[in-house]
Amino acid sequence: MFPEYDVIVVGAGHAGCEAAAAAATMGSSVLLITMNMHTIAQMSCNPAMGGVAKGQIVREIDALGGQSGIISDRTMIQFRMLNLSKGPAMWSPRCQSDRVLFAQEWRNTLEENPRVDFWQDTAKEIVLEDGKACGVVTSLGITIRSKSVVLTNGTFLNGLIHIGEKQFGGGRTGEKSATGLTEQLVGLGFESGRMKTGTPPRVDGRSLDYSKMEEQPGDEIPSKFSYTDTQPLAKQRSCWITYTNEEVHKVLRTGFEKSPMFSGRIKGIGPRYCPSVEDKINRFADKDRHQIFVEPEGWDTVEVYVNGFSTSLPEDVQYAAMRKIPGFENAKMFRPGYAIEYDYFPPTQLKSTLETHLVSNLFFAGQINGTTGYEEAACQGLMAGINAHQNVHQKEPFTLKRSEAYIGVLIDDLINKGTEEPYRMFTSRAEYRTLLRQDNADIRLTAKGHALGLASQERLEKVQEKEKQMAELSEKLSQHKYQPAEINPALERLDTSLIREKTSLYQLLKRPQITIAKILEAHPPIQELLEGYTADAILQAEIHLKYDSYIEKEMLLVEKMNKLEDLSIVENFNYDAVTSLSYEGREKLKRTRPTTIGQASRISGVSPSDISVLMLFIGR
Structure with a gap:
């Protein structure tokens, strides 16, 4: 019934989709096994991609030739560049996504790849021969053979959902959990543990009073994730901000005795940086309010995601407390929030390729490794898919250094330090933040993706042209010099010190008060210098001239560390x-x-x- 595949991917979440797409694009035959064909790439939690450090990861996935950035661009309803008041190393793209369109676009992308086959079933067991993974056995008792297996099970391994004192098996609301794999892997000598995550209630947006909230519109000139020719948004939907208060907290506390987290029914460790609302008011009892982000779930739905109100308290307590939030007085709930416990495998059991030490040709990616977040899962899936392909075809393994990508930082952290709580990426985890910016991911990684057979020739040529333009413009800025009388009126308008001798534009742009955009406004003739250069090349040239000393210092640190590598x-x-x-x-x-x-x-x-x-x- 089934041929032997090069790669079997178990699970069709963000990690599984990237793994399947990467391996197939590189030339492997792939079978993607999912429990439900209708929930491929389901956004189980908030309908958004990117954010601080996470946005950098999405851009890195895109630069290598992955799909998350393209699909995010095609299905976003709002775009914001975070941290613009800080240096460019901290700028982080984030989008609000259309939940339904995102999943549909991912499915379309996979179905358009002729090397990807699908099977709706549950993998119950790994087929092993001579210490190597060579297929799976499904819940229907079918054995499907392959040369490698990638497990991307998300929260489904022995998943247990908690709402107040109620608990029931499930990997996601309305979907059953997966059993059998954990028990087999533990029997083989793998160490496993339990983790916990949660999600907030979903509500009817028609029942909310937005006049009592703060509007959070998208950027006036929205950008995007992908370095390809995806189109920026022409229209956007706003998000909104409101706050909890003492009344909300008082109602929530009435449910603490029935809280699975406080009663000890939940054994798994939850994410430190995304706690439940009951955990927040318990841990930060001195705070009289907490921020709530009210996020629409798509273009054509009234469903709203209540970001910041993740909870596993009884549904009646959730409902009563939520109605005390300004703007939520008449809120109608679609479904309550819940917590979910699931099995994971400490990632110190993995090689840098995400292949396991104990079993050859078996790869783990995503929440099975103790991470949290779509972006963290997607980049692991991409790397596991790449290396499963490389392994099958006897090619060199592919890894990224900490100095090359946030993806490299994430995997290096996981396999060397492990994690006892859901791992989330932050810019502070990277030693080389000035090098690992969101704006230069294509320069850092596209040539690598092209060499693998993931990134197209067109992508490579686009990056090469960008680098060429950047070098040319930097040289022009260095050579273009102004006499004091010519430029001082503009400098005066920009409230920066005047010059007394002939000075290059390159030196002037090093001043913190001056940017290309500002000096262009104050001295329009500069436009002639910029003619013919893309916005990306101009941005790169400006960042490099402003931060060249910091970049040079980090490069020296990288050189020192590479001697050990x-x-x-x-x-x-x-x-x-x-x-x-x-x-x-x-x-x-x-x-x-x-x-x-x-x-x-x-x-x-x-x-x-x-x-x-x-x-x-x-x-x-």
């Missing part, structure tokens, strides 16, 4: 033979199996003296 450790290195290693360091090294000294240096529990011993032992 270049020191390889053989795959079956015998750490027990190195008696000078500390006991903890030896155990952590044996468990993680780093491939380089650089990776070893980032493992929690491996001390600098352990690294010195290792370097001496390998002759360096």
Whole structure:
């Protein structure tokens, strides 16, 4: 009935979709197994993509040739660039998405790829031969063979939903959980744990009074995620902001004794940076209000997502408390919020390719690795899909360094440090934020994606043209010099010090008070210099001239770290033979199996003296 596939992907969430699309685009035959064909790429929580650090990840996925950025652009209803008041390393794109259109666009994209097949079923077991994954057995008892397997199970592994004192099995509201895989993997020697996440109630937007809320419109000139020719939004929908109050908190507290979180019924650890509303009012009892973001779920629906009101309290308590929020006095609820517990596997059991140490050709991606968020899942799926393909076709594994991408930071953190709570990406996790900006992801990664067979030739040529323009414009700005009488009137209008000698535009633009846009307004003749250059090239040139000293410092740090990354450790290195290693360091090294000294240096529990011993032992 089934041929043997190169890659089987189990689960069709954000990780599974990127994995299937990547492997198939690169030339592998792919079977995507999902419990429900109608929930492919379902946005289980908030209908949005991007945000602080997450927006950088979406751009990196796009630059490599993944699909999340393109699909976000095609289905967004609002776009905002966050943190514009800060430096460009902090700028982060975010969009509000149409939940239904997003899932439909993903399904269309996968169906248009002739190398992707689908099967609606549940994978109950991995087929193993000689320590290698070579297929799956489904709940229907069907064995489907493959050369590799990628598990992207999300919250479905032994998922348990909590609403007050009620609890029932499920991987998402209205969908059953997946059983069998955890038990098999634990039997093989994998370590597993439990995590928890949650979601807020959904309400009828027609029942809300928006006059009592603050409007949060999109950017006046909206940008986008993808470096391809997707079109920016011509119209947008607003989001809204309101706040909880003491009355809301008082009602919520009446349900604490029935809270599964406070009663101990929930054993899993929840996300620290996205707590439930009951956790917020308990942990921050001194705060008399908390922000609520009121987010529409699409163009053609009245359903609204109540961001900031995630809860697992009894539904009657949720409803009563919500109606005390300004603008929600007459709110009608579509469904209550809930918490969900699920199995995950500590990611220290993975190689840097996301292949497991214990079983060859078996890859984990997404929430199964202890992460939270669509973007974190999608980039893992992309990397797992790439490496499953590379593995099957006996090609070199593909990894990204911490200095090359937020994706590299995320995977490096997971496999070396592990996580005991749902891992969420922040800009603060990256040492090289000035290098890993959202605006230069294409320059950093498109050539790599093209070499893999993911990014098209057209994409590569577009990046090369951008780099060429950027270099030309930087040179022009350096050579174009002004006499004081010529430019001082403009500088005076910009409230910056006047010049006394001939000065290049390049030097003037280094001043914090001056940007290309501002000096163009104050001195319109500069427009002639910019003719023929794209907005992207102009932005890149400006960022580089303003931050060149910071960029240079980070490049020196990268060069220093790369010397350690270049020191390889053989795959079956015998750490027990190195008696000078500390006991903890030896155990952590044996468990993680780093491939380089650089990776070893980032493992929690491996001390600098352990690294010195290792370097001496390998002759360096």
